[in-house]
Amino acid sequence: xxxxxxxxxxxxxxxxxxxxxxxxxxxxxxxxxxxxxxxxxxxxxxxxxxxxxxxxxxxxxxxxxxxxxxxxxxxxxxxxxxxxxxxxxxxxxxxxxxxxxxxxxxxxxxxxxxxxxxxxxxxxxxxxxxxxxxxxxxxxxxxxxxxxxxxxxxxxxxxxxxxxxxxxxxxxxxxxxxxxxxxxxxxxxxxxxxxxxxxxxxxxxxxxxxxxxxxxxxxxxxxxxxxxxxxxxxxxxxxxxxxxxxxxxxxxxxxxxxxxxxxxxxxxxxxxxxxxxxxxxxxxxxxxxxxxxxxxxxxxxxxxxxxxxxxxxxxxxxxxxxxxxxxxxxxxxxxxxxxxxxxxxxxxxxxxxxxxxxxxxxxxxxxxxxxxxxxxxxxxxxxxxxxxxxxxxxxxxxxxxxxxxxxxxxxxxxxxxxxxxxxxxxxxxxxxxxxxxxxx
Amino acid sequence: xxxxxxxxxxxxxxxxxxxxxxxxxxxxxxxxxxxxxxxxxxxxxxxxxxxxxxxxxxxxxxxxxxxxxxxxxxxxxxxxxxxxxxxxxxxxxxxxxxxxxxxxxxxxxxxxxxxxxxxxxxxxxxxxxxxxxxxxxxxxxxxxxxxxxxxxxxxxxxxxxxxxxxxxxxxxxxxxxxxxxxxxxxxxxxxxxxxxxxxxxxxxxxxxxxxxxxxxxxxxxxxxxxxxxxxxxxxxxxxxxxxxxxxxx
Ligand SMILES: Nc1ncnc2c1ncn2[C@@H]1O[C@H](COP(=O)(O)OP(=O)(O)OP(=O)(O)O)[C@@H](O)[C@H]1O
Ligand SMILES: [Mg+2]
Numbered sequence: 001x002x003x004x005x006x007x008x009x010x011x012x013x014x015x016x017x018x019x020x021x022x023x024x025x026x027x028x029x030x031x032x033x034x035x036x037x038x039x040x041x042x043x044x045x046x047x048x049x050x051x052x053x054x055x056x057x058x059x060x061x062x063x064x065x066x067x068x069x070x071x072x073x074x075x076x077x078x079x080x081x082x083x084x085x086x087x088x089x090x091x092x093x094x095x096x097x098x099x100x101x102x103x104x105x106x107x108x109x110x111x112x113x114x115x116x117x118x119x120x121x122x123x124x125x126x127x128x129x130x131x132x133x134x135x136x137x138x139x140x141x142x143x144x145x146x147x148x149x150x151x152x153x154x155x156x157x158x159x160x161x162x163x164x165x166x167x168x169x170x171x172x173x174x175x176x177x178x179x180x181x182x183x184x185x186x187x188x189x190x191x192x193x194x195x196x197x198x199x200x201x202x203x204x205x206x207x208x209x210x211x212x213x214x215x216x217x218x219x220x221x222x223x224x225x226x227x228x229x230x231x232x233x234x235x236x237x238x239x240x241x242x243x244x245x246x247x248x249x250x251x252x253x254x255x256x257x258x259x260x261x262x263x264x265x266x267x268x269x270x271x272x273x274x275x276x277x278x279x280x281x282x283x284x285x286x287x288x289x290x291x292x293x294x295x296x297x298x299x300x301x302x303x304x305x306x307x308x309x310x311x312x313x314x315x316x317x318x319x320x321x322x323x324x325x326x327x328x329x330x331x332x333x334x335x336x337x338x339x340x341x342x343x344x345x346x347x348x349x350x351x352x353x354x355x356x357x358x359x360x361x362x363x364x365x366x367x368x369x370x371x372x373x374x375x376x377x378x379x380x381x382x383x384x385x386x387x388x389x390x391x392x393x394x395x396x397x398x399x400x401x402x403x404x405x406x407x408x409x410x411x412x413x414x415x416x417x418x419x420x421x422x423x424x425x426x427x428x429x430x431x432x433x434x435x436x437x438x439x440x
Numbered sequence: 441x442x443x444x445x446x447x448x449x450x451x452x453x454x455x456x457x458x459x460x461x462x463x464x465x466x467x468x469x470x471x472x473x474x475x476x477x478x479x480x481x482x483x484x485x486x487x488x489x490x491x492x493x494x495x496x497x498x499x500x501x502x503x504x505x506x507x508x509x510x511x512x513x514x515x516x517x518x519x520x521x522x523x524x525x526x527x528x529x530x531x532x533x534x535x536x537x538x539x540x541x542x543x544x545x546x547x548x549x550x551x552x553x554x555x556x557x558x559x560x561x562x563x564x565x566x567x568x569x570x571x572x573x574x575x576x577x578x579x580x581x582x583x584x585x586x587x588x589x590x591x592x593x594x595x596x597x598x599x600x601x602x603x604x605x606x607x608x609x610x611x612x613x614x615x616x617x618x619x620x621x622x623x624x625x626x627x628x629x630x631x632x633x634x635x636x637x638x639x640x641x642x643x644x645x646x647x648x649x650x651x652x653x654x655x656x657x658x659x660x661x662x663x664x665x666x667x668x669x670x671x672x673x674x675x676x677x678x679x680x681x682x683x684x685x686x687x688x689x
Pocket of ligand 2: 527
């Protein structure tokens with residue numbers, strides 16, 4: 001593929017797209033300046049491709065080719081289709097916050113939860129001139145990345161959630177992203193700020209309304225975890241099998257805090273989940289796990305950067321991929337230990353299970369350690385299902401698919417077991433079971 | 441019609457012939473013991489009957505209730521009533537024993553066109569069988585055989601046998617690794633399953649097991665064949681004289 005040829009075309013198309021979208025993008029003054037700067041950054045560099053080290057396995061110039069036109073504001077018919085999809089993905093007892101085609105849909109969402117929790121639409125904040133520093137909502141602390149820039153430029157909406165100090169949220173917050181319009185792109189940006197000592201659970205789901213195809217979901221979520229706060233975070237990417245999902249999480253963890261995160265990707269033809277997770281206070285711990293369940297020609301990339309910027313923090317990453325047909329899974333895990341970050345404990349273990357000869361798993365661990373008193377390690381395995389275990393199960397009456405399903409569940413379970421809450425773990429397991437059931 | 445008929449079975453593993461024309465007929469209600477030196481092909485025979493991949497049958501036949509067993513997938517064989525208690529049961533971390541037992545039992549029942557067990561009925565059945573085999577409930581909450589002692593694994597095999605109620609039970613060295621008390625409990629479990637509709641093939645190295653599970657027939661296997669058959673006294677003879685006489689043959 002001739003990159004020199006592709007870039008200008010994409011760039012022109014994207015410039016047109018940005019120009020066309022301007023009227024629909026909330027915010028003026030410093031907000032639109034921030035958008036313009038972000039767009040210029042994207043336009044200068046274009047879609048990331050294989051020569052960009054962080055994207056070497058996920059060349060968006062070949063996998064995505066171009067940014068689809070922005071989805072229209074959903075009409076009543078679209079909202080009705082979205083409502084059906086919401087019902088199918090209801091996580092029991094959670095506060096639903098629904099984004100349809102990149103627009104917050106209050107009529108499909110639950111009322112602002114309990115006292116001490118504030119939920120606002122990003123669009124409302126950006127358009128409200130009384131809110132100081134609203135441009136901050138679009139500016140991130142994360143390493144420069146073109147897809148974050150593009151998201152900043154084009155984010156139409158999202159939810160901004162603030163949880164008050166020491167509040168222990170009784171029910172999970174569930175951001176549901178639903179696409180109803182085929183061959184369009186939606187850009188969302190959400191924020192969750194846990195004040196010191198707050199406890200919360202955040203679920204993010206990505207699904208298609210029935211019939212929606214070949215769309216692009218572009219999302220960024222910014223998570224602030226205060227001192228002594230705890231966030232349990234689960235992402236479920238179940239987009240249509242010909243869709244794309246390009247998502248970023250930017251996480252800052254305070255002192256003596258906990259971040260427990262699990263991403264499960266089984267949807268989308270092309271997906272990238274990048275997590276930039278930074279320890280900003282001492283004595284904290286993060287479990288950042290991931291599961292890719294892919295088949296057909298799906299390409300799923302999970303890229304994590306754990307930045308140990310302060311001493312006495314620990315992080316553990318467990319990643320599992322189950323790959324059938326010609327599927328391609330990528331895991332890139334970088335652990336940075338800054339010069340001051342003594343007593344860092346950083347671990348990373350990835351395993352891939354190949355169910356077919358055509359499947360492929362790439363694993364790129366990177367340790368950048370600038371402190372001397374640290375414990376860091378990583379390991380990786382790639383293999384097929386153990387024949388002797390399969391035979392044991394089949395000799396007891398399980399069909400080949402059933403036996404595989406049990407072994408796959410066990411394999412995936414190693415990444416899922418860190419989810420402490422039973423109900424939440426079931427939400428993840430059910431998503432995995434849907435994937436297994438769809439295999440037939 | 442015999443329950444199991446193995447006729448002139450020839451089996452290769454990785455280009456090497458292990459069974460060289462083995463024949464064995466088992467009728468319902470019978471208990472057969474198979475004895476024979478290490479490497480004579482006893483486990484190979486049991487694996488081929490159960491349908492383990494990796495064995496190439498180059499000649500002969502296995503009929504089960506008159507049907508060609510070699511044409512069936514392992515799970516079909518299980519549903520039709522073939523059960524192998526493994527010499528070396530595998531550990532499967534992450535698959536809860538109870539989930540496994542229930543999935544397996546219901547898969548077999550479904551394949552036979554029977555209704556699935558309800559949860560309370562299933563739990564009661566497992567609890568009763570486990571109690572009769574001195575298997576504590578907490579073992580059933582673990583992954584399949586994970587952290588089980590050698591003897592516990594063997595008892596878990598007998599538990600499954602009792603639960604699935606197969607018509608052909610092949611026990612491959614059920615006694616190895618069992619202490620004397622556990623052996624008696626496991627043998628009682630096996631004996632409780634003896635019935636006119638069911639047959640057992642008991643593979644063992646030790647005559648002692650046959651004091652508990654008294655066979656109708658004893659076969660001696662050597663170098664991939666049955667070289668002698670007799671009644672339970674043959675086991676006592678072997679205990680006294682060893683296998684040397686057959687090795688030379
Ligand atoms: N997968 C295999 N690859 C190569 N050789 C094999 C394989 N499985 C079995 N064999 C060989 O086949 C022969 C018979 O083995 P088998 O396990 O059936 O013996 P056995 O009678 O059960 O012995 P034991 O009493 O020690 O359990 C042995 O020589 C063994 O090495
Ligand atoms: Mg053996």
